Amino acid sequence: MPGDTPKISIRGLEKAFNGKPVLRGLDLDLAPGRSLVVIGMSGTGKSVLLKCVLGVIQPDRGRIAIDGVDIVRLSESRRARMTRQIGMLFQGAALFDSLKVWENVAFRLIYGERRPRREARQTAVDCLAQVGLAPEVGELSPAELSGGMQKRVALARAIAAEPSILFFDEPTTGLDPITADVINSLISDRTRALGATAISITHDLVSARKIADEIAMLHQGQIIWRGPASEIMNTGNPMVDQFVHGRADGPIHMTMRRA
Ligand SMILES: Nc1ncnc2c1ncn2[C@@H]1O[C@H](COP(=O)(O)OP(=O)(O)OP(=O)(O)O)[C@@H](O)[C@H]1O
Known part of the structure; x- marks a missing residue:
């Protein structure tokens, strides 16, 4: 049945850098409309996992299917067409200071989709409103905004093209707990409003439990545990347990590289 096709399906994903394996045969399925948070050590x-799905890193081996279509083996232009349905909130907001806020939000609409500036600007203003920002904010430079407002703008940019998939890379890093909670609520609301499938990366377990239906833990290049977000503090898995309780001692050993 078509309804059973995962929105994202990853099989045997492998990626190494300079001979050092990072992803080692990773498998992951995500059903349409679900929100998954990936946790794991730095x-x-x-x-790298998100970048492989985005198509900006070429995996060494494996399959990444979106709506059942393996994007790894597609031509660059067809892959770009598939990955256009992904909206991304980058670590640190990653806004262009040389552009006004509204131009940042409308960037993909203007330069990717070649929409007329006036139309793109109206969409940007609508998206800013969806994240609680007034139209006047659109005229400012990102440098004039607080960290929390920059994250709102980054979220507005991620949703501007109405993506069916959203990626959030450390969306609340550097924010105070109250502002982080506001951003998490906006992320949940906007993801639900779009009916989007979401994958987020966060080290913040409070955020993870707020925005995720499920949490998966990545360790040594594979998903070693996955389950409902509500169970994350009591998984019974010694590695997850060590991670979520922040214990130096346990089955996960830190490896230090000498200078
Ligand atoms: N383009 C690249 N070239 C070489 N090595 C890379 C590249 N991208 C990532 N790596 C390496 O891959 C490993 C995983 O990096 P990645 O950024 O995915 O980690 P992460 O789990 O997201 O970490 P953090 O939680 O600290 O953000 C690291 O050792 C990193 O140095």
Whole structure:
């Protein structure tokens, strides 16, 4: 049945850099409209995973299907057409200071979809409103905004093209807990309003439990646990347990590289 096709289906994904394996045969399915948070130690490959799905990193091996279509083996132009349905909120907001706020929000509409500026500007203003920002904010430079407002703008940019998939890379890093909670609520609301399928990366477990239906833990290049967000503090998995309780001692050992 078509309804059973996962929105995103990953099989045997492998990626190494300079001979060092990062993803080692990773499998992951995500049903349409579900929200998954990926947790894991720094440097385990969470961002690499998202970049492989976005098509900006070419995996060494494996299959990444969106709506049942394997994008790894598509031509660049066909892959770009498939990945256009992904909206992304980058780590650190990543706004262009040389552009006004509304131009940042409308960037993909103007330069990717070649929509007329006037129309794109109206969409940007609508998206700013959806994240609680007044039209006047659109005329400012991103440098004039607080960190929380920059994250709102980054969210407005991510949803501007009405994507069916949303990626959030550390959406609340650097924010105070109250502002983080506001951003998390906006992320949940906007994702639901679009009916989008979402994958988020966060080290913030409060955020993870707020925005996720499910949480998956990435360790040594594979998903070692996955389950309902409500169970994350009591999984019974010693590695997840060590991670979520922040214990130095346990089955996960830190490897230090000498300078
Ligand atoms: N373009 C690249 N070239 C070489 N190595 C890379 C590249 N991108 C990522 N890596 C390496 O891959 C590993 C995983 O990186 P990644 O950014 O995915 O980690 P992460 O789990 O997102 O970490 P963090 O939680 O700290 O953001 C790291 O060792 C990183 O140095």
